[in-house]
Amino acid sequence: xxxxxxxxxxxxxxxxxxxxxxxxxxxxxxxxxxxxxxxxxxxxxxxxxxxxxxxxxxxxxxxxxxxxxxxxxxxxxxxxxxxxxxxxxxxxxxxxxxxxxxxxxxxxxxxxxxxxxxxxxxxxxxxxxxxxxxxxxxxxxxxxxxxxxxxxxxxxxxxxxxxxxxxxxxxxxxxxxxxxxxxxxxxxxxxxxxxxxxxxxxxxxxxxxxxxxxxxxxxxxxxxxxxxxxxxxxxxxxxxxxxxxxxxxxxx
Numbered sequence: 172x173x174x175x176x177x178x179x180x181x182x183x184x185x186x187x188x189x190x191x192x193x194x195x196x197x198x199x200x201x202x203x204x205x206x207x208x209x210x211x212x213x214x215x216x217x218x219x220x221x222x223x224x225x226x227x228x229x230x231x232x233x234x235x236x237x238x239x240x241x242x243x244x245x246x247x248x249x250x251x252x253x254x255x256x257x258x259x260x261x262x263x264x265x266x267x268x269x270x271x272x273x274x275x276x277x278x279x280x281x282x283x284x285x286x287x288x289x290x291x292x293x294x295x296x297x298x299x300x301x302x303x304x305x306x307x308x309x310x311x312x313x314x315x316x317x318x319x320x321x322x323x324x325x326x327x328x329x330x331x332x333x334x335x336x337x338x339x340x341x342x343x344x345x346x347x348x349x350x351x352x353x354x355x356x357x358x359x360x361x362x363x364x365x366x367x368x369x370x371x372x373x374x375x376x377x378x379x380x381x382x383x384x385x386x387x388x389x390x391x392x393x394x395x396x397x398x399x400x401x402x403x404x405x406x407x408x409x410x411x412x413x414x415x416x417x418x419x420x421x422x423x
Contacts, residue, residue, distance in 0.1 A: 181207060191255065192278060193297075199234045201283040204372025205295055206232040212367045217355045218347055220310070222407075235294060238276060241302065249311035249371020253302050263325040266334075269318025272311070274301055287365050306369045312410045314342065320416050329366045333386040340400045346370060346377065347402040353377075356402060366395065375399045380407055382415050 228241050242252040253276040268275055276297040281289040305311045321334040343359035360366040376398045402408055
C-alpha cells in the first residue's frame with residue numbers, strides 16, 4: 172500500500188511534502204536527454220545494482236517517472252519510498268526521513284541549459300540517482316539505520332558533521348571494487364555524466380575505505396571531489412555503522 176506523509180513538524184524538524192506535479196514537454200525533454208546520454212555510462216561504469224534498479228523501477232527515457240508508480244514498485248521490495256519535497260532537505264530533516272524509510276525527491280528538474288549541473292538536488296539526482304539503489308533491502312536497511320543513528324547526534328554539530336561526511340563519501344560519492352574493475356557506487360556520481368568521467372579518471376585521489384579517514388575528511392558541494400573513497404564490497408559499508416558510531420561517540 173502506498174503510504175502518504177503530510178507536512179509535519181518533529182520538534183525543530185520541518186518537512187514540506189509536495190503533491191505530484193505535471194512536468195512540461197521541455198522538462199520531459201531534459202529528462203530524455205540526460206537518460207539517453209547516460210546509457211553507455213550507466214551500463215559500463217556504475218555498480219550493477221544501479222542498473223538493476225533502473226530496470227526494476229521501470230524508468231524510461233520518454234518521460235519523467237511518476238513517483239507514485241515508482242513507489243508502488245519500490246515500497247513492497249524494500250519498504251522505502253521517495254517523497255516529493257519543496258527543495259533541499261539537509262541536516263536533521265534529511266536523516267529523519269531516512270529513519271522513517273523515505274528518501275526526499277526534489278519536485279523540480281534542472282534547466283535544459285544546465286544539464287550537467289544543478290545547484291540543489293533535483294528529480295534527476297534524487298529519483299534517478301538514488302532510488303534505484305533502494306531496491307536492495309540491505310542497502311535500504313543500512314540507510315534507515317544510518318538515519319536513526321545520525322539523528323541522535325543532530326544537537327551536537329561537531330559529531331553530526333562526521334555522520335554527514337561519512338554519508339557524503341559513501342552513499343553520495345563512493346566508489347567500489349568489482350570483478351569487472353572499479354565502478355561508481357555513490358548516487359551523486361551516478362546521476363552525473365561529468366562526475367562519472369571525472370571519478371573514474373586519473374584526477375581524484377583514491378583512498379581505500381577507512382572510517383577514521385572518512386569521518387575527518389571535509390568536503391565541498393560546489394566542486395568535483397579531489398578525494399574519493401573505495402569500498403572493497405558492499406558488505407564493508409553495510410557492516411560499518413556500529414564501528415562508525417563508536418568512533419564518533421568517543422571523539423574528544
